[in-house]
Amino acid sequence: MKFSKQISGYESELTKFIAELKQKNPQLEAQQLAGRALLWDKAPIDLDSRQRTQDSRVAQQPYVYQNNH
Template sequence: MSKPTIDNYESEHTQFLRELFEKKPHLAEQQKEARAMWWDKKLNQEELKRFTESKVPQSSYVYFDWLKK
């Protein structure tokens, strides 16, 4: 067996995932559905504006803020 070069090297992790998707092609569709459910959300622009405007500036040294009081 020849040594893998940079051009043909594939990690064990990549090999595992490639084999998994070959054996279970329906996983790709489930993966897309799960991503859409948890991550691909439409942003409410009004809410986003409110969050941005309501940010409180952070003090320069956050760990001992109580010393200033």
């Protein structure tokens, strides 16, 4: 919502800082996208291989440090 007496030319210090940072380092956005792709953007899950992986798991003992010998 825009008020009638709102100053339209105002730019915060944070906005100025980010604009200056992008100007000094033009490849910054590409680096951010590469980092996001590395950590967050994952390939779709193949449901068949996921089911095979779950079926092939060996059940773990309730207390892993206890030997059955």
